[in-house]
Amino acid sequence: MNLRQPNANEAVGTSNRSRNVVPMSGLCTRCVDGCKGNCDIWLSSFRGREVLYPGPFGEITAGADKNYPIDFSHLNIQGYAVGARGLPEGTEIGPDTAVFSAVNTETEYGWDIKVPMRVPIFTGALGSTEIARVNWEHFAVGAALSGITLVCGENVCGIDPQLERDHNGKVSKSPEMDRRIETYKKFHEGYGELLVQMNVEDTRLGTAEYVASKHNLETIELKWGQGAKCIGGEIKVKSLDRALELKKRGYIVLPDPTNPAIQEAYKAGAIKEFERHSRLGFVTEDGFLAEVDRLRDIGFKRVTLKTGAYSMKELAMAIKYSSEAKIDLLTIDGAPGGTGMSPWPMMEEWGIPTFYIEALTYEFCGRLKARGIRTPDIAIAGGIADEANAFKVLAMGSPYVKAVCMGRALMIPGMVGKNIQKWLDAGELPKTVSKYGSTVQEIFVCYEELKEKYGERMSEIPLGAIALYTYSQRFKTGMQQIMAGSRNFSLASVSRNDLMALTPEAAEVSGIPYVMDAFREAAEDILDA
Numbered sequence: 001m002n003l004r005q006p007n008a009n010e011a012v013g014t015s016n017r018s019r020n021v022v023p024m025s026g027l028c029t030r031c032v033d034g035c036k037g038n039c040d041i042w043l044s045s046f047r048g049r050e051v052l053y054p055g056p057f058g059e060i061t062a063g064a065d066k067n068y069p070i071d072f073s074h075l076n077i078q079g080y081a082v083g084a085r086g087l088p089e090g091t092e093i094g095p096d097t098a099v100f101s102a103v104n105t106e107t108e109y110g111w112d113i114k115v116p117m118r119v120p121i122f123t124g125a126l127g128s129t130e131i132a133r134v135n136w137e138h139f140a141v142g143a144a145l146s147g148i149t150l151v152c153g154e155n156v157c158g159i160d161p162q163l164e165r166d167h168n169g170k171v172s173k174s175p176e177m178d179r180r181i182e183t184y185k186k187f188h189e190g191y192g193e194l195l196v197q198m199n200v201e202d203t204r205l206g207t208a209e210y211v212a213s214k215h216n217l218e219t220i221e222l223k224w225g226q227g228a229k230c231i232g233g234e235i236k237v238k239s240l241d242r243a244l245e246l247k248k249r250g251y252i253v254l255p256d257p258t259n260p261a262i263q264e265a266y267k268a269g270a271i272k273e274f275e276r277h278s279r280l281g282f283v284t285e286d287g288f289l290a291e292v293d294r295l296r297d298i299g300f301k302r303v304t305l306k307t308g309a310y311s312m313k314e315l316a317m318a319i320k321y322s323s324e325a326k327i328d329l330l331t332i333d334g335a336p337g338g339t340g341m342s343p344w345p346m347m348e349e350w351g352i353p354t355f356y357i358e359a360l361t362y363e364f365c366g367r368l369k370a371r372g373i374r375t376p377d378i379a380i381a382g383g384i385a386d387e388a389n390a391f392k393v394l395a396m397g398s399p400y401v402k403a404v405c406m407g408r409a410l411m412i413p414g415m416v417g418k419n420i421q422k423w424l425d426a427g428e429l430p431k432t433v434s435k436y437g438s439t440v441q442e443i444f445v446c447y448e449e450l451k452e453k454y455g456e457r458m459s460e461i462p463l464g465a466i467a468l469y470t471y472s473q474r475f476k477t478g479m480q481q482i483m484a485g486s487r488n489f490s491l492a493s494v495s496r497n498d499l500m501a502l503t504p505e506a507a508e509v510s511g512i513p514y515v516m517d518a519f520r521e522a523a524e525d526i527l528d529a
Helices: 040-052 130-134 136-146 175-185 200-205 207-215 240-248 260-268 285-298 312-325 344-349 354-370 387-396 408-426 447-460 463-485 504-510 520-528
Strands: 075-077 107-109 115-117 121-123 150-152 171-173 194-198 219-223 234-237 252-254 274-277 302-307 329-333 378-381 401-406 499-501
Touching: 075 387, 107 401, 121 136, 121 150, 121 408, 130 136, 136 150, 136 175, 136 408, 136 463, 150 175, 171 207, 175 194, 175 207, 194 200, 194 207, 200 207, 207 219, 207 285, 219 285, 234 240, 240 252, 240 274, 285 302, 285 312, 302 312, 312 329, 312 354, 329 354, 329 401, 354 378, 354 387, 354 401, 354 504, 387 401, 387 463, 387 499, 401 408, 408 463, 447 463, 499 504
Parallel strands: 121 401, 150 194, 194 219, 219 302, 302 329, 329 378, 378 401
Antiparallel strands: 075 499, 107 115, 234 274, 252 274
16 A cells, blocks of 8 residues: 655646556656656656746645545544533533533643633644745734634744844844734733744844844743654745845855845746745754853843654654743644645655654653653644544643644634625625625624724724634534543543544554453443343
């Protein structure tokens, strides 16, 4: 059984000519001389490195489609006919109090100073990709309205066209970073926070010092990598001048825009775009602890870490070092996940999948706990897009996992709302939307709820933000229903006992009891009484 079909995927704009394909290579069983395309190898023969990346850049997000042997569909949620855990102390438990609308979906994270969130989800890193930039207002205001954390990803200062640097090469002015932070703060109400993420180039540019001094941010996030890739972040630029400027700022830019041959190829129209890459980080325990101390000395109250689907060794490093550094939130990103731009072969074939890496995370946290070592609050990322799988992640990682980091699933509402506004303005609502109405008030089920709260400020809220809030409310309601069915009325009461494994393989990897074994002893006691 092949877990993916290589050599053709819509993400990179390729397809097989034949309906019959060799599973291992992805080549058509009959490769014809004179074929007009359009597999990966065929297109790569004249567009080369461009075929590595999903596209068109800035207009899409992409998620890998490799079908792993075990994922969260191999778990089911337990349901019970009695009990109610997690209701407020003193509540008389019964059918009038244990209703699903009474479920508290709030969570919090932090070593000493906690950050509350209204629902246990937050955005993936929305950094220097074009799709993050053009939709930022929708994402930022929507996250603030929803009461969740928003991650402003790496390289935002570094690619800002209006970036100004001081005589030491450090950021002195970044209007794009200013815009991003100020947009979120406009509607922030104490739930969630804005995290600015830093990679190698951000550290060299002094991004942390800039956001601390100008914006008084309380939290900064270090980054080791992400589920989609272990190499640094990428974007594309279409201008030779822009490519030269980014190279001047210290980025790796390919093809090399300073090469005369490349410049001629650009002028001739053969090279249509350049890639900007970040550098690989190199992690040591002493270096990591020193950097965390440096960031706290700058003034940050909290320091978080985002790491990717590296090997088991790096996972152990992330958990242990984060424990020593008293990291406030460790986000562990499993493969495959999605991205605005990452090499497609790496997205498909690199890293430990989310199910497996969470199983390892639980095991490693348990080992440290047995030694009396406190571990940081943890979030899991990597392909989670609904409340059922989010519940499974929280239960499987209990008591260590406090939230789920969601990438594309929280970007989609922002883009949907933005496009509904465009369609309304142009009088071109598609039938999929117009069947619900022809005005904003008719289309958005949460519009009047927000209007009652914000009144005249509704004019400051873009439709993409209303859409993200509307999705978060659907997520909350769905989570409340699932939690009530498992008799959990707060997230603190959710445990691994609320899950069963549907296959022996899933049970072996996760440690969750197989469906034919879960609660067997209790059931037999009832039968034998």
